Amino acid sequence: MPTSQxxxxxxxxxxxRKTFLEFYAERQHKILPSASxxxxxxxxxxxxxxxxxFKSIFLGQRQAEVDRATTSQKCIRTNDIENVxxxxxxxxxxxxxxxxxxxxxFKEQAIAWxxxxxxxxxxxxxxxxxxxxxxxxxxxxxxxxxQIGVPPHRILRMDEEDNFWTSGPTGPCGPCSEIYYxxxxxxxxxEIDLEDDxxxxxxxxxxxxxxxxxxxxxxxxxxKQNIDTGLGLERMAQILQKKPNNYETDLIFPIxxxxxxxxxxxxxxxxxxxxxxxxxxxxxxRAVVHMIADGIAASNVGxxxxxxxxIRRVVRHGRLIGIDGAFVNQVAETAIAMxxxxxxxxxxxxxxxxxxxxxxxxxxxxxLERGEKLLAEILAKQPQQISGADAFxxxxxxxxxxxxxxxxxxEQGLTxxxxxFEAEMEQQRQRSKDAHETIDLTxxxxxxxxxxxxxxxxxxxxxxxxxxxxxxxxxxxGIAQNAAEAGTEVQIVMDQxxxxxxxxxxxxxxxxxxxxxxxxxxxxxxxxxxxxxxxGRVERGTVQVGDQVTAQIDRACRRRAMAxxxxxxxxxxxxxxxxxxxxxxxxxxxxxxxxxxxxxxPRALTAEEVQQVEEQVNTWIAEGHGATVEEMPxxxxxxxxxxxxxxxxxxxxxxVIDFPGVSMELCGGTHVxxxxxxxxxxxxxxxxxxxxxxxxxxxxxxxxxxxxxVRDTVVRDLSExxxxxxxxxxxxxxxxxxxxxxxxxxxxxxxxxLAVVKSxxxxxxxxxxxxxxxxxxEMPGVAPDALKTAAERLQQKLGEGAVVLGSVPEEGKxxxxxxxxxxxxxxxxxxxxxxxxxxxxxxGGGGGRPNLAQAGGRDASKLPEALTTAKQQLLDALG
Numbered sequence: 010m011p012t013s014q015x016x017x018x019x020x021x022x023x024x025x026r027k028t029f030l031e032f033y034a035e036r037q038h039k040i041l042p043s044a045s046x047x048x049x050x051x052x053x054x055x056x057x058x059x060x061x062x063f064k065s066i067f068l069g070q071r072q073a074e075v076d077r078a079t080t081s082q083k084c085i086r087t088n089d090i091e092n093v094x095x096x097x098x099x100x101x102x103x104x105x106x107x108x109x110x111x112x113x114x115f116k117e118q119a120i121a122w123x124x125x126x127x128x129x130x131x132x133x134x135x136x137x138x139x140x141x142x143x144x145x146x147x148x149x150x151x152x153x154x155x156q157i158g159v160p161p162h163r164i165l166r167m168d169e170e171d172n173f174w175t176s177g178p179t180g181p182c183g184p185c186s187e188i189y190y191x192x193x194x195x196x197x198x199x200e201i202d203l204e205d206d207x208x209x210x211x212x213x214x215x216x217x218x219x220x221x222x223x224x225x226x227x228x229x230x231x232x233k234q235n236i237d238t239g240l241g242l243e244r245m246a247q248i249l250q251k252k253p254n255n256y257e258t259d260l261i262f263p264i265x266x267x268x269x270x271x272x273x274x275x276x277x278x279x280x281x282x283x284x285x286x287x288x289x290x291x292x293x294x295r296a297v298v299h300m301i302a303d304g305i306a307a308s309n310v311g312x313x314x315x316x317x318x319x320i321r322r323v324v325r326h327g328r329l330i331g332i333d334g335a336f337v338n339q340v341a342e343t344a345i346a347m348x349x350x351x352x353x354x355x356x357x358x359x360x361x362x363x364x365x366x367x368x369x370x371x372x373x374x375x376x377l378e379r380g381e382k383l384l385a386e387i388l389a390k391q392p393q394q395i396s397g398a399d400a401f402x403x404x405x406x407x408x409x410x411x412x413x414x415x416x417x418x419x420e421q422g423l424t425x426x427x428x429x430f431e432a433e434m435e436q437q438r439q440r441s442k443d444a445h446e447t448i449d450l451t452x453x454x455x456x457x458x459x460x461x462x463x464x465x466x467x468x469x470x471x472x473x474x475x476x477x478x479x480x481x482x483x484x485x486x487g488i489a490q491n492a493a494e495a496g497t498e499v500q501i502v503m504d505q506x507x508x509x510x511x512x513x514x515x516x517x518x519x520x521x522x523x524x525x526x527x528x529x530x531x532x533x534x535x536x537x538x539x540x541x542x543x544x545g546r547v548e549r550g551t552v553q554v555g556d557q558v559t560a561q562i563d564r565a566c567r568r569r570a571m572a573x574x575x576x577x578x579x580x581x582x583x584x585x586x587x588x589x590x591x592x593x594x595x596x597x598x599x600x601x602x603x604x605x606x607x608x609x610x611p612r613a614l615t616a617e618e619v620q621q622v623e624e625q626v627n628t629w630i631a632e633g634h635g636a637t638v639e640e641m642p643x644x645x646x647x648x649x650x651x652x653x654x655x656x657x658x659x660x661x662x663x664x665v666i667d668f669p670g671v672s673m674e675l676c677g678g679t680h681v682x683x684x685x686x687x688x689x690x691x692x693x694x695x696x697x698x699x700x701x702x703x704x705x706x707x708x709x710x711x712x713x714x715x716x717x718x719v720r721d722t723v724v725r726d727l728s729e730x731x732x733x734x735x736x737x738x739x740x741x742x743x744x745x746x747x748x749x750x751x752x753x754x755x756x757x758x759x760x761x762x763l764a765v766v767k768s769x770x771x772x773x774x775x776x777x778x779x780x781x782x783x784x785x786x787e788m789p790g791v792a793p794d795a796l797k798t799a800a801e802r803l804q805q806k807l808g809e810g811a812v813v814l815g816s817v818p819e820e821g822k823x824x825x826x827x828x829x830x831x832x833x834x835x836x837x838x839x840x841x842x843x844x845x846x847x848x849x850x851x852x853g854g855g856g857g858r859p860n861l862a863q864a865g866g867r868d869a870s871k872l873p874e875a876l877t878t879a880k881q882q883l884l885d886a887l888g
Contacts, residue, residue: 018130018131018132018249019131019249020246020249020250021259022242022243022246022258022259022260023350023351025106025131025242025245025246025249026081026104026106026242026351028130028131029079029081029106029126029240030079030080030081030106032122032126032130033077033079033108033122034079036077036122037076037077038077038078038079038108038109039075039077039078039079040078040079040080041062041078041079041080042080043080043081043082043083043352044056044061044062044080044082045303045304046083046084046085046299046300046303046305047303047304047305047312048061048062049062049647050064050065054311054312054315055084055085055086055312055315056082056083056084056085057084057085057086058082058084058105058239059080059082059084059105059106059107059237059239060107060109060216060237060239061082062080062082063078063109063111063237065644066111066235067181067218067235067237068180068181069181070642070644070661071644073111073112075111076110076111076112076113077108077109077110077111077113077114078108078109078111079106079107079108079109080106080107080109081104081105081106081107081242081351082104082105082106082107083102083103083104083299083352084102084103084104084105085101085102085296085299085300085315086100086101086103087101087315087318087319090322090412091412091416091419093288093289093292093293094256094284094285094286094287094288094289094292095285096206096254097206097210097247097253097254097255097256098206098210098241098243098244098247098254098255100243100255100292101292101293101296101319102292102293102295102296102299103241103242103243104241104242104243105239105240105241105242106239106240106241106242106245107237107238107239107240108122108236108238109235109236109237109238110235110236111233111235112233112234112235113236114236115217115219115234115236116148116149116152116217116236117152117156119215119217119236119238120149120152120153120156120157120186120215121152121156121157123188123213123215123238124157124188127188127212127213131245131249133190133248135158135159136194137190137191137194138159138163138188138189138190138191139163139164139165139188139189139191139201139203139209140153140159140163140164140165140186140187140188140189141164141165141166141167141171141172141185141186141187141189141203142164142165142166142167142172142184142185142186143166143167143169143172143173143184143185143186144166144167144168144169144172145184146172146184146186146217149184149186149217150164150166153186160198162198162201163198163201165201165203167203171185172184172185172186172187173185174216174218174237175222178222178224179221179222179223179224180221180222181218181220181221181222181231181235182218182220182221182222182228183216183217183218183219183220183234184216184217184219185214185215185216185217186214186215186217187211187213187214187215188211188212188213188214188215189203189209189210189211189212190209190210190212190248191208191209192207192208192209192210193208196208210244210247210248211241211244212240212241212244212245212248213238213239213240213241214238214239214240215236215238216236216237216238217234217236218231218234218235218236218237219231219234242260243255243258243260243261246258246259246260254288256288256291256292260347261288261291261292261295262291263343263347264290264291264294264295264340264343264344264347265287265288265290265291267339267340267342267343268287268290268291268294268327268330268332268336268340269287269330271327271332271336271339271340272327272330272331272332273331274287274330274331283329283330286326286327286329286330287326287330289322289323289326290323290326290327290340293319293320293322293323294323294337294340294341294343294344295344295348296319297316297319297320297323297341297366298341298344298345298348298355298362299348299352299355300312300315300316300319301316301358301361301362301365301366302352302354302355302357302358302361302362303354303591304591304593306365306591306609306610306611306701307320307365307368307369307611307701308595308609308699308701308702309699309701310699313609313701314410317369317410317701318410318412318413320337320366320369320370320373321369321373321410321413322413322416323337323340324337324370324373324374324377325377325413328377334374335367335370335371335374336370337366337367337370338363338366338367338370341362341363341366342363345359345362361589361591364611364612365611368611368612369611380403380409383402383403384403384409384414384417387399387403388418388421388423393423393424394423394424394425394426395414395418395423395424395425395426396426396429397425397426397427397428397429397430397431397432397433398429398433400414400425400426400427400429400430400433401429401430401433401434404430411425411427411430415427464481464504465539465540466502466503466504466505466506466539466540466541467504467505467506468505468506468507468509468510468541469505469506469507470506470507470508470509470518470562470679471638471679473507474507474561474562474564474567475507475559475560475561475562476505476506476507476559476560477557477558477559477560478503478504478505478506478522478557478558478559478560479503479504479505479555479556479557479558480501480502480503480552480553480554480555480556480557480558481502481503481504481554482501482502482540482554483499483500483501483502483552483553483554484499484500484501484502484542485497485498485499485500486498487500491553491554492551492552492553492554493547493551493552494547494550494551495547495548495549495550495551496546496547497546497547498544498545498546499529499544499545499546499547499552500542500543500544501522501529501531501542501543501545501552502540502541502542502543503522503541503543503558503560506534506541506543506560507520507560507561507562508520508531508534508541508543508560508562509534509562509567509570509678509679510534510535510536510541510542511533511534511535511536512536512677512678513597513599513676513677513678514574514577514596514597514598514599514678515570515574515599515678515679516533516570516598516599516600516601517533517534517535517544518531518534518562518563518566518567518570519531519532519533519562519563519566519601520560520561520562520563520566521560521561521563522543522545522552522558522559522560522561523558523559523561524550524552524556524557524558524559525550525556526549526550527547527549527550527551527552527556527558528547528548528549528550529543529545529546529547529548529552529558530545530546530548531543531544531545532544532545532546533545543560565711566601567679568686568710568711569601569602569710569711569712570599570600570601570679571679571680571681571686571710572681572686572687572688572709572710572711572712573599573600573601573603573604573708573709573710573712574599574604574676574678574679574680575636575668575680575681575684575687575709576604576626576687576690576707576709576710577597577599577604577606578666578668578672578674578676578680579626579629579630579668579671579672579684579690580604580606580622580626580690580705580707581594581606581608581652581672581674582629582671582672583621583622583625583626583629584608584610584622586625587618587621587622587625588610588614588618588622589610591609592608592609592610593608593609593652594606594607594608594652595607595608595609595702599678601712602708602712602715603693603706603707603708603712604706604707604708604709605704605705605706605707606704606705606706606707607698607702607703607704608702608703608704608705609701609702609703610701610702610703611701613695613697613703614695614703619692619695619705622692622705623690623691623692623707626690627689627690629668629671629684630684630685630687630688630689630690631685632684632685633683633684633685634668634669634670634671634683634684635668635669635682635683635684636666636667636668636680636681636682636683636684637665637666637667637668637669638664638665638666638667638680639664639665639667640662640663640664640665641662641663641665642661642662642663643660643661643662643663643675646663646665646675649665649673650673651663651665651667651673651674651675652672652673652674652675653674653675663675664676664677666678666680668684671684686710687709687710688709688710688711688713689709689710689713690707690708690709690713691707691708691709691713691716691717692705692706692707693706693707693708693716694706724738757792757794757795760791760792760795763795765795765798765799765802767788767791767799768788768799768800768802768803768814769802769806771784771786771788771803772784772803772806772807774786775807775810776884778883778884778887778888779887779888780809781809781810781811781830781832781833781887782807782808782809782810782811783810783811783880783883783884783887784803784807784810784811784812784813785812785813785814785876785879785880785883786813786814786815786876787814787815787816787872787873787876788814788815788816789816789817790816790817790818791814791816791818791824792816792818792824793816793818793824793826793863793865796814796816796818796824796826796863797826797861797863799814799826800812800813800814800826800827800828800861801828801861803828804828804829804830807830808830809830809831809832809833810830810833811827811828811829811830811833811838811883811887812826812827812828812829813825813826813827813843813844813847813876813879813880813883814826815872815875815876817869817872820869821867821868821869822865822866822867822869823848823851823853823865823866823867823868823869823871823872823875824863824864824865825844825847825848825851825855825863825864825865825866825875826844826861826862826863826864827840827841827843827844827847827861827862827879828840828860828861829843829859829860829861830860831860833887834859834860836886836887838883838886838887839859839862840857840858840859840860840861840862841856841857841858841859841862842856843862843879843882844856844857844862844863844864844879845862845864847864847875847878847879848864848865848866848875849866850866850871850874850875850878851865851866851867851868851869851871851872851875852866852867852868852871853865853866853867853868854866
């Protein structure tokens with residue numbers, strides 16, 4: 010147990026971590042585990058600092074369970090990813106050692122302990138330490154000078170941007186004080202520049218949280234002052250192990266050595282460029298191992314995109330140092346072995362980690378070579394800048410993130426047209442929205458104007474299917490009107506409503522508004538700001554602003570929506586239980602006739618898993634689990650284990666839907682009061698919709714009967730057509746497929762025979778040049794295989810010579826074949842290279858063996874020109 014009387018200094022990374030935690034544990038700090046890299050706070054993508062798990066305490070949103078805490082927190086930051094491997098201490102993954110006080114001790118004690126730990130436990134020479142404080146923090150300056158004894162000229166006052174911590178524009182904030190290690194004290198104390206990272210390294214940061222900042226920027230002292238500190242484990246390891254950079258410490262270097270061994274390299278003998286690649290691999294592999302261990306799956310959005318980008322950088326830098334095949338899992342094993350004692354979940358999740366890495370590496374390797382070839386062609390033709398269009402092709406077709414293209418371009422001294430790339434991305438987004446037409450009612454200012462005079466809509470629909478409501482506003486084509494008559498498409502705003510407005514994946518209710526001689530059919534309900542817009546059509550009479558109407562939802566539709574919505578909650582719970590407990594929602598749709606649930610998962614579910622998930626949901630339905638619906642503070646909901654969807658905005662108070670023992674989620678939608686009300690659940694399909702994102706579509710409640718009725722009708726029809734029993738339909742279809750395949754083979758054989766017959770008629774068209782026969786001809790409508798057979802037969806009939814045949818077997822496609830005899834090949838002509846070049850004239854390509862090769866093209870109009878060129882080239886080469 011380390012004390013202030015420690016005689017030997019620790020140097021191993023693991024010992025530094027242990028020593029720090031035990032030092033503060035001796036001083037009544039509770040050692041708490043590292044939080045997940047996936048933070049509880051849905052507004053933050055990844056855990057970027059040790060204080061993040063305590064943010065709600067610092068913001069006053071929850072009460073601390075202890076007065077003092079200490080942690081070793083794993084963190085991910087990618088804002089400086091381009092510096093990884095190039096500087097001595099930039100990382101994506103790092104560990105932050107921290108000690109925290111929640112309204113207990115403050116500056117004096119935090120400074121004293123930081124100094125004691127640094128100089129007496131870790132035995133850093135005091136004369137090598139420099140301290141910074143906020144320029145206005147005279148209190149901290151005095152403590153360092155008078156109580157600790159740091160010479161005033163080695164206490165530097167810094168500006169707000171460097172030494173003042175804030176939680177945002179408003180809220181808790183306070184000055185910082187940092188401790189720097191001086192690698193070159195021999196340079197003296199004159200004009201100390203802490204920005205010189207070749208001389209100084211900041212290893213300990215103390216945040217004194219003592220103010221609250223309001224919207225006007227005024228600072229008010231906090232009733233409870235807090236301490237938030239961070240000591241960089243990798244940085245302290247560099248100092249104590251006397252290494253030139255963080256990468257060569259025992260926290261990272263074994264991973265680098267593993268990568269170097271796979272590449273057949275000796276790190277010490279490598280040039281600087283190769284060392285950079287090895288450092289990138291060492292850093293990124295640590296990051297991805299811990300990200301996957303904490304449940305992150307690769308995708309094209311959010312934290313999944315960061316994971317994918319890091320894995321692809323590892324693969325590419327492996328290629329740069331000469332590794333051709335898959336290697337990431339070998340390096341990952343070293344990272345897992347190094348971490349498992351402190352973070353056991355990396356070994357527990359070993360199968361998931363290696364499976365994800367294997368899939369992502371294989372996926373990227375499939376496209377990397379082609380993408381690199383295209384990029385090489387782009388670089389060759391554009392010596393100054395890669396266009397936005399080309400960068401987008403690399404991204405969209407070959408999976409090159411923009412940042413990777415920028416990195417490669419930078420290596421060549423080039424830039425990328427980012428603006429053009431973003432324009433291409435926007436065009437793609439627009440194309441994807443072509444079938445999804447929306448109306449922006451606020452663009453014309455109508456709702457903004459209404460907000461000044463109309464109260465927000467009160468929602469009664471959780472308990473009341475009918476209400477008496479007052480028409481507050483009528484919009485026609487987005488413009489406010491005083492009245493609307495029969496036949497008019499309208500948007501109605503009322504003071505209160507039982508209609509659910511589309512949100513959280515659940516579509517809006519249907520129903521009717523009725524009053525004196527007026528009926529409005531409501532087809533949809535949308536929410537704009539605090540207004541519920543009832544979209545529909547005036548069926549009878551005239552509706553006016555101020556009218557009292559009876560608002561009544563379609564109860565049958567509502568019951569269907571409730572069944573499907575509750576089914577999505579049960580489905581997520583079943584997926585977590587049966588497939589992977591790290592699965593999380595990535596989107597959903599709850600309609601009256603179906604439901605759709607998107608979730609993060611790196612692989613397709615097996616048929617057995619799909620069946621098990623469906624059976625589990627139906628078991629919970631049959632068991633009749635009652636729902637408990639409560640509103641509570643969001644922190645309480647999270648502490649109870651309620652699931653929140655990442656990316657959703659939640660207020661301080663949230664609605665929790667709990668089916669005890671089965672599912673608990675934050676949700677504003679409508680649900681059944683007991684799972685038995687659903688009746689039945691059926692999975693229709695399980696598919697992939699994006700990399701790392703799977704989709705299950707299904708039906709629940711009355712919609713199941715609709716689904717089964719349609720299938721029953723189809724089966725009955727097939728049974729009648731095939732004159733067999735329903736259960737015999739699959740066998741009959743298999744039999745027909747077999748017959749069809751046999752007929753197709755016979756047809757292809759006949760086509761080949763016909764092509765051979767046709768080809769025999771071309772023999773007399775061959776020309777003789779240099780003692781060799783040359784035949785170039787078009788055979789209209791002949792399929793590729795038959796064309797190949799014909800070319801081989803013709804070449805055999807002609808003897809020594811060259812045959813080139815072309816055809817357009819189907820609209821828009823070109824087929825080409827070349828067959829060369831041995832003496833033609835002796836003339837340095839090869840069928841593969843020759844026909845590949847000819848195919849380019851038709852917008853295609855191809856190749857094959859020197860004696861026989863096939864190619865294809867996309868522009869059939871160019872075939873005559875291509876054949877003419879082929880003939881002339883053969884005559885010139887053989888003449």
